[in-house]
Amino acid sequence: xxxxxILSGKGPFFDALVYVARTTLPPRAELSKLxxxxxxxxxxxxxxxxxxxxxxxxxxxxxARYAVLCANGTLALYALLKTLDFKGDVLTTPFTFPxxxxxxxxxxxxxxxxxxxxxxxxxxxxxxxxKIGPETSAVLGVHVYGNxxxxxxxxxxxxxxxxxxxxxxxxxxKGEFNGRRVGSFGRxxxxxxxxxKLFTTIEGGAVVTNDESIxxxxxxxxxxxxxxxxxxxxxxxxxxxxxxxAAVGLLNIKETDRILEKLRTLADIYRGRLERVPGIKLQKIxxxxxxxxxxxxxxxxAEDFGMDRDSLYLALKSxxxxxxxxFYPPAHKYECYKNESFSRVSLPNAERAAAGILCLPIxxxxxxxxxxxxxxxxxxxxxxxxxxxxxxxxxx
Ligand code: T4K
Numbered sequence: 001x002x003x004x005x006i007l008s009g010k011g012p013f014f015d016a017l018v019y020v021a022r023t024t025l026p027p028r029a030e031l032s033k034l035x036x037x038x039x040x041x042x043x044x045x046x047x048x049x050x051x052x053x054x055x056x057x058x059x060x061x062x063x064a065r066y067a068v069l070c071a072n073g074t075l076a077l078y079a080l081l082k083t084l085d086f087k088g089d090v091l092t093t094p095f096t097f098p099x100x101x102x103x104x105x106x107x108x109x110x111x112x113x114x115x116x117x118x119x120x121x122x123x124x125x126x127x128x129x130x131k132i133g134p135e136t137s138a139v140l141g142v143h144v145y146g147n148x149x150x151x152x153x154x155x156x157x158x159x160x161x162x163x164x165x166x167x168x169x170x171x172x173x174k175g176e177f178n179g180r181r182v183g184s185f186g187r188x189x190x191x192x193x194x195x196x197k198l199f200t201t202i203e204g205g206a207v208v209t210n211d212e213s214i215x216x217x218x219x220x221x222x223x224x225x226x227x228x229x230x231x232x233x234x235x236x237x238x239x240x241x242x243x244x245x246a247a248v249g250l251l252n253i254k255e256t257d258r259i260l261e262k263l264r265t266l267a268d269i270y271r272g273r274l275e276r277v278p279g280i281k282l283q284k285i286x287x288x289x290x291x292x293x294x295x296x297x298x299x300x301x302a303e304d305f306g307m308d309r310d311s312l313y314l315a316l317k318s319x320x321x322x323x324x325x326x327f328y329p330p331a332h333k334y335e336c337y338k339n340e341s342f343s344r345v346s347l348p349n350a351e352r353a354a355a356g357i358l359c360l361p362i363x364x365x366x367x368x369x370x371x372x373x374x375x376x377x378x379x380x381x382x383x384x385x386x387x388x389x390x391x392x393x394x395x396x
Contacts, residue, residue, distance in 0.1 A: 001380050006318040007387055013377055014320040018370060020295075021196035022363040024259060026251030034247040043243060046223075050246040054201070057253050061174060062183020062191070064208035066215035069246070070222055073170045073192025073205035074099040075239035080166060080188055080207045081107035082234075083217030086137040093123045094330040095350045096142045099192075100168045101331040109137060113332050115347040119284035120144070121297075121357075124349070125153035132161060139165045143172035143182060145326075145359075146198075146292030147285055151177055151185045166190070173199045174256055176290040183208040193249060198259050198294055198364070201249035204241050259364045263293035266362050266371050270296050273375035277382055279305025281356075295326060296362040298378075299353065306385025309356050311392050315381050316358075321374055323358045330354040 005012050038044060045051075051069060059067035070076035081090070081103055089112040090104045104111045114127035121144045128139055139158045141149045149167075158165045167185055169175075170192035175182040183189050188211065193204035207218045217234070220227055225236030241249075274280050281299040285291055302308040307315075309325070316323050330350045337343040360374055381388055 001383060002376070004315055004319070004377065004381050004384055004388060006315045006391055007384060012318060012320040013373055014370070017320050017322055018361045018366070018374070019322045020324040020359050020361050022365055023195040024200060024252060024255065024364050026248060030251050031247060034250065038243050038247065045240060045242040047240065048243040048246070050243045050250055051241055054246045054249045054253065057250070058191070058206050059208060061181070061253065061256070062189070062208045063181035064183040064189070065210045066208065066212065068207045068215055068218045068222065069241040070205045070207065071239040071241055072203045073190060073194060074103060075222065075237070076190045076205035076207050077103035077168060078106050079218045079221040079239060080190055080214070081109065083214060083221055084138065084164065084166070084187070088135040088137040090138045090140050091128050091131055091136055092140040093142050093350070094332045094347055095121055095144065095327050095353055096168065096331060097170065097327060098331065098334065099170070100140065100142055104140065111331070111342050112136070113342065113345050113347055115349045116353060118349040118352065120147060120149070120286055121283060121353050122147070122149035123154065125150050125157050128154060129157040132157060132163060136161070136163050139163060140168060141165060141186070142168040143175060145283060145297055146171040146175050146294035147283060148172060148175050148177040148182060148289040148291070150286065155186070170197070171294040172292055173197065174260060175292045178288040184210065187211060188214050198263060198292055199256050200252055201241065201245040204245050204249060260292060262364050263362060265368065266366060267293040267296055269368060269371045270360065270362070270375065273372070274298060274378065277379060279303070279382065280378070293362060295359045297326070297357050297359050299356045300358065301356065305382055307381070307389045309358050311389060312381060313358055314392060315388050316377065319377050321361065321377070323360050325357065326359045328354045
């Protein structure tokens, strides 16, 4: 077994940095053809031909009647929440990217954090049932890492009280639950098509829904609130997707099945290799869920692994592996919310997950051998954990 670089100093396992994600770019020649079209028409934004074509494809791929493309996932979330005019409390998870919670606050509602399931890291429906009340205007769930959250239980907790459920599905484009595509759950769902996502338009996102009034509202909102040339019906903003972004999307969306297949292969290797390593806990995939494997998480149980998550992060870095602590800190610990009453909560499962989880590299152009390499390194770090820990604490 190779001695980890952090102990031997012989140099990193990987010659170049291996990131947590990498952008999938379409073939240049094909992109060039689409750019020619844009150059011919000189129609570059404001609901152009390529935008409209991509919008229909996104709706089709998500099993929803309508899609509204947006400049990014954050603005899509904001536009959805603002359109639905949620004024009171929005029950949500603290174990997410800042965009989820900021969009609630920016839309004028108040986040109320519920703890997560300790095994799949998504919103715990029992917590939602406990915290739901007369002030609750909505529930916002997140399909963490692309694993579909407990949509049935969330619906059962919210529906009898007439509380709508919406989803931040940033990680879950083309994920499925019991054969049903992500995009058709709750009143609406939101995707991110950021450069790091399995389907990317570089920057981009979408709201998908079966509700025509939501489609209309979001569409107005992302275009300054303009309804037609003579009426402005909402305090809107500019969050449209340009033709250049749509061009990248039109080429990339054709590749999504291949990308999903590759991510599945890599995730299977990780799972097969890491599930028996003492001190490593893998995300529980709920029966019926077909995850996208957008992110590959490992939770480090320090007592059994021999070192904590932050030590593993540093030791991987010295091998040129840039793992990420998604999602640390949990949202109720953000500095920007420290004076807000909604941040004064104890959420032990979310806090444990945020302190213990590391996301490992997984993306389309990563090869199987590299994933095996990452697993070998993790195994050797565990085997040498006591020395690694000593080395790191003497360096501090
Ligand atoms: N809701 C959830 C649950 C989300 O996770 C996100 C975004 C959103 C909402 C909001 O959606 P958007 O508004 O972003 O559409 C990244 C992404 O920027 C962000 O989209 C994503 N979630 C989040 C989980 O990850 P950072 O700050 O970690 O990105 P960064 O720049 O460190 O990039 C990560 C790795 O990706 C790099 O180490 C290398 C690779 N990369 C990055 C860029 C920028 C590339 O290969 N190419 C690139 O151009 O947030």
